[in-house]
Amino acid sequence: xxxxxxxxxxxxxxxxxxxxxxxxxxxxxxxxxxxxxxxxxxxxxxxxxxxxxxxxxxxxxxxxxxxxxxxxxxxxxxxxxxxxxxxxx
Amino acid sequence: xxxxxxxxxxxxxxxxxxxxxxxxxxxxxxxxxxxxxxxxxxxxxxxxxxxxxxxxxxxxxxxxxxxxxxxxxxxxxxxxxxxxxxxxxxxxxxxxxxxxxxxxxxxxxxxxxxxxxxxxxxxxxxxxxxxxxxxxxxxxxxxxxxxxxxxxxxxxxxxxxxxxxxxxxxxxxxxxxxxxxxxxxxxxxxxxxxxxxxxxxx
Numbered sequence: 001x002x003x004x005x006x007x008x009x010x011x012x013x014x015x016x017x018x019x020x021x022x023x024x025x026x027x028x029x030x031x032x033x034x035x036x037x038x039x040x041x042x043x044x045x046x047x048x049x050x051x052x053x054x055x056x057x058x059x060x061x062x063x064x065x066x067x068x069x070x071x072x073x074x075x076x077x078x079x080x081x082x083x084x085x086x087x088x089x
Numbered sequence: 090x091x092x093x094x095x096x097x098x099x100x101x102x103x104x105x106x107x108x109x110x111x112x113x114x115x116x117x118x119x120x121x122x123x124x125x126x127x128x129x130x131x132x133x134x135x136x137x138x139x140x141x142x143x144x145x146x147x148x149x150x151x152x153x154x155x156x157x158x159x160x161x162x163x164x165x166x167x168x169x170x171x172x173x174x175x176x177x178x179x180x181x182x183x184x185x186x187x188x189x190x191x192x193x194x195x196x197x198x199x200x201x202x203x204x205x206x207x208x209x210x211x212x213x214x215x216x217x218x219x220x221x222x223x224x225x226x227x228x229x230x231x232x233x234x235x236x237x238x239x240x241x242x243x244x245x246x247x248x249x250x251x252x253x254x255x256x257x258x259x260x261x262x263x264x265x266x267x268x269x270x271x272x273x274x275x276x277x278x279x280x281x282x283x284x285x286x287x288x289x290x291x
Contacts, residue, residue: 028133031169035137040120042240043232043251043285047120048137050167057170 005075009068016064020056030057109148112250112286114141114159117242121284123161127275134173134274140165141284143192147250149233152208153201158194159252159284182265183219192217196224206233212254218263227256238287247289254282 020026033050040047114121121141127134140162147155163185168174178185195214202209208231216225230253238247258278261267266274 029170029173032171033167033169035169038120040118040241040285042237043120043234043249045120045122045251045283045285047118048122048124048139049119050169055169 002075002078002080005071005078009071009075012064012071013068016061016068020061020064023054023056026055026057028057030060031055109146109151109154110248110250110288112145112147112157112248112288114143114145114252114284114286116141116285116287122282124281124283125166126279126281127277128279129275130272132273134168136166136168136174136177138162138166138191145195145250145252145286147231147233149203149206149208152203152210152231153198155198155210155212155231156195158192159282161191163189163191188218188220190217193227199226206235207231208233216258218258219265221263223262225256225258227254229254238289241285242287245287245289247287250286250288252282252284252286254280256280 032052032054034053034055035048036051038047038049039045119139121139123138123141125134125136125138138161141159142162143157143159145155145157145159147157163183164178166174166177166183166185168177176182180187193214193216195212197213198210199213200209200211210229210231211226212229213224213226215222217223232251232253234249234251236246237249238245241249258280260274260276260278268276
């Protein structure tokens, strides 16, 4: 169990920033939609519509690191599994 | 036909020609928008509103006589973060359920300058937000596009009026959390309006 929690903590600590970086390293809050601008050629007005898109922000990054810390911390409450030789002694 | 008969006809024709047109700003293409920006030290909030309606009476021959009211549906204010949007619409901020409209109604125009089809003017009017009405003056650019409605809406003939304005308001003037959260929510709000209205001709 200890090992599983440690691996999950490592995955969260590395995976979350990787996802954040891969999606554009948004330094604002997480967005679930992004503005899309379209030019109206007759009037010259740039219309704004919103397209559904998940763009993780710093809160996502914080939650990822927080989750990793919780998992790593939880792993400390489990004892290291003894190997068979130690168990025989 | 006597001259006494002709003069009223000419007067009537001139009056019809020079009459101000009423432009409807309910845009069937949904392009009209108002953009708002709040740049606080810790947080920047950018969004837009698309629920725009209202009418403006405009006469290119006499733009100083322009009157009208533009209304933005508060519910249409959108920001990309869903929690921010919920807070923005909520009772602690804009309270869109209680105050569903944001509006600007003209009172007078000053410094009116026309160059071709473009008119600029300092428009004084009543800006209403969050249940508070305040008189403000805004530099507005009017662009009159004659017979251009058909280019946007194929089955309709008429003229277009494009209105652009950029101005700043203070949220504390409108009783929106006065003096609070200023590190995260800027006390000043930059507003940018880009809208087109149509006057249908038969």
